[in-house]
Amino acid sequence: MSTAEVVTTGLLLVFGLLILITGVLYVLPLILNLPARLLSQKKAKKVASVPTLAETDASGIPGEIIAAIMAAITAEEEAQGVPYGNFRVVSFKKIGRKAR
Amino acid sequence: MSILYTLKDIFMESGFYAIFADFTGSGWKVLVMLGIACVLLYLAIVKKFEPLLLLPIAFGMLLANLPGAAMFHEEIFAGGHVHWQMFAGSNPEIVPGLLDYLYLGVKLGIYPCLIFLGIGCMTDFGPLIANPSSLLLGAAAQLGIFLTYIGAKFLGFTSAESGAIGIIGGADGPTAILTSSILAPHLLGAIAVAAYSYMALVPVIQPPIMRLLTTKKERSIRMTQLRTVSKTEKIVFPIAVTLLVSLLLPSAAPLVGMLMLGNLLKESGVCERLVKTASDSLMNIVVIFLGTTVGATATADRFLTFQTLGIIVLGVVAFSMGTAGGVLFGKLMCVMTKGRINPLIGAAGVSAVPMAARVAQKVGQEENADNYLLMHAMGPNVAGVIGSAIAAGLLISMLG
Numbered sequence: 001m002s003t004a005e006v007v008t009t010g011l012l013l014v015f016g017l018l019i020l021i022t023g024v025l026y027v028l029p030l031i032l033n034l035p036a037r038l039l040s041q042k043k044a045k046k047v048a049s050v051p052t053l054a055e056t057d058a059s060g061i062p063g064e065i066i067a068a069i070m071a072a073i074t075a076e077e078e079a080q081g082v083p084y085g086n087f088r089v090v091s092f093k094k095i096g097r098k099a100r
Numbered sequence: 101m102s103i104l105y106t107l108k109d110i111f112m113e114s115g116f117y118a119i120f121a122d123f124t125g126s127g128w129k130v131l132v133m134l135g136i137a138c139v140l141l142y143l144a145i146v147k148k149f150e151p152l153l154l155l156p157i158a159f160g161m162l163l164a165n166l167p168g169a170a171m172f173h174e175e176i177f178a179g180g181h182v183h184w185q186m187f188a189g190s191n192p193e194i195v196p197g198l199l200d201y202l203y204l205g206v207k208l209g210i211y212p213c214l215i216f217l218g219i220g221c222m223t224d225f226g227p228l229i230a231n232p233s234s235l236l237l238g239a240a241a242q243l244g245i246f247l248t249y250i251g252a253k254f255l256g257f258t259s260a261e262s263g264a265i266g267i268i269g270g271a272d273g274p275t276a277i278l279t280s281s282i283l284a285p286h287l288l289g290a291i292a293v294a295a296y297s298y299m300a301l302v303p304v305i306q307p308p309i310m311r312l313l314t315t316k317k318e319r320s321i322r323m324t325q326l327r328t329v330s331k332t333e334k335i336v337f338p339i340a341v342t343l344l345v346s347l348l349l350p351s352a353a354p355l356v357g358m359l360m361l362g363n364l365l366k367e368s369g370v371c372e373r374l375v376k377t378a379s380d381s382l383m384n385i386v387v388i389f390l391g392t393t394v395g396a397t398a399t400a401d402r403f404l405t406f407q408t409l410g411i412i413v414l415g416v417v418a419f420s421m422g423t424a425g426g427v428l429f430g431k432l433m434c435v436m437t438k439g440r441i442n443p444l445i446g447a448a449g450v451s452a453v454p455m456a457a458r459v460a461q462k463v464g465q466e467e468n469a470d471n472y473l474l475m476h477a478m479g480p481n482v483a484g485v486i487g488s489a490i491a492a493g494l495l496i497s498m499l500g
Contacts, residue, residue, distance in 0.1 A: 001498055003253050006263075007246045010494050017348060017490055018239040018483070024340055025232035032332050 118167035129400035130165055136403070137162035140293065149300035153273060153391045157292055160395025164199065172199040172396040180285050182207055203393040206281050206288075211390040212274035213358040218383030219485070220338070220362020221375045223453070227479040229333050230326040233433065238483025240429030241449025242491045244269030244422025248414050255410050260284055263495040265411055268295045269418030270488030271302070271450040275355060277394060279492045282500055289398025290408040294415035302452045305416065306423045306459050310447050313427045318434060320467040321442040323476045331367070338364040345490060352493025356486065422450045426480065448477035451484030
């Protein structure tokens with residue numbers, strides 16, 4: 001082999017092999033984390049399928065009560081191991097009691 | 101009177117007589133080689149130049165150049181092959197000595213692979229896995245190998261000799277020894293001495309080149325913290341690299357395979373006893389045998405030639421070109437990542453682990469004392485070990 005052939009082939013193959021290994025290293029975390037990501041996606045879908053409160057008129061309810069209810073829902077979800085914080089309160093409706 | 105004759109016979113068999121009886125012929129060469137061996141011992145012991153290998157190499161050189169000691173016989177390994185019949189006593193004038201038997205480990209490529217096993221047990225590939233682009237810096241630093249190949253051809257060395265000399269640029273002792281024992285065994289002593297001496301001089305050779313090729317602003321770049329690498333990744337990495345490299349380039353399998361075996365033993369966490377042995381006792385035994393026998397090949401006839409001078413000059417060229425290649429590629433990556441990569445870590449692509457990484461850290465801290473580049477530089481540093489093993493496999497495959 002001529003000098004040019006040795007140098008060109010050598011450099012191309014060294015770079016080529018190391019680029020290949022670089023690619024494998026970039027893909028590796030994605031492959032290894034795939035089961036965990038699929039699992040979290042499934043849980044997110046379950047949370048999304050829980051119906052949100054129907055939109056009704058919520059005027060007149062103090063903000064502290066709304067905050068307390070949200071905290072209670074979050075605590076319950078955390079206890080059940082569901083990723084919490086995936087809900088949004090749209091409105092509240094009072095039922096079962098006459099207004100004072 | 102018979103006592104006098106006996107004393108005279110004993111004196112005539114001594115090394116002193118052998119040196120001075122033919123002083124103008126081979127005697128002065130023996131004295132020069134013994135002097136060189138003593139200088140190398142001084143560098144190893146007092147200046148602490150890679151003492152673990154340079155001391156056994158120097159002492160092996162001393163033993164092999166003692167007239168009449170017959171500890172090493174070049175004839176058994178003449179022509180690059182092992183003349184096995186001589187071990188069986190086919191030539192009554194040549195009685196194989198201790199170093200002849202121990203040298204078989206070098207000739208058959210056993211010792212460098214066992215050293216790589218130990219190196220694998222001691223290496224953490226975490227910084228490399230966290231920043232895979234470090235592999236490209238490791239590749240760029242191997243430019244020194246191929247540019248030195250060109251230089252050696254220009255000086256009149258054969259292709260195989262040039263390949264063996266070029267591998268000095270990989271800054272990897274076991275790789276250099278394996279490659280030269282296959283491609284140019286008659287140059288093994290000179291190449292080993294050059295490789296280990298220059299590896300010890302990395303803190304002297306690299307910084308001026310790094311400062312010359314980078315700006316103050318580039319040297320001050322602080323890199324973001326590396327991500328955490330999981331244990332699973334660290335276990336899969338050596339298996340994947342072994343499969344990939346060995347299937348594509350089988351000649352690199354011995355070195356890369358043993359390196360990854362050692363690393364897998366360590367990262368698996370279930371073979372602590374093996375890791376302890378491979379990285380400690382086994383490595384120390386092999387280093388003693390390897391160093392002493394490699395030094396023993398540096399006999400006067402082989403070492404005191406213009407070729408040795410050429411190897412010494414080309415060795416510093418190899419290291420310099422490797423450093424420059426890594427730094428220049430680091431600058432390219434700095435531009436492509438819009439300043440997120442400090443080019444200094446490219447210099448660590450020469451596989452003098454961890455010396456080259458420490459040099460990158462030191463030069464970086466000259467500009468900014470709060471800049472900690474060591475872990476970032478370890479990525480290219482260990483990538484260089486893989487890169488030089490691949491380059492060695494390629495050279496052996498193309499030129500062997």
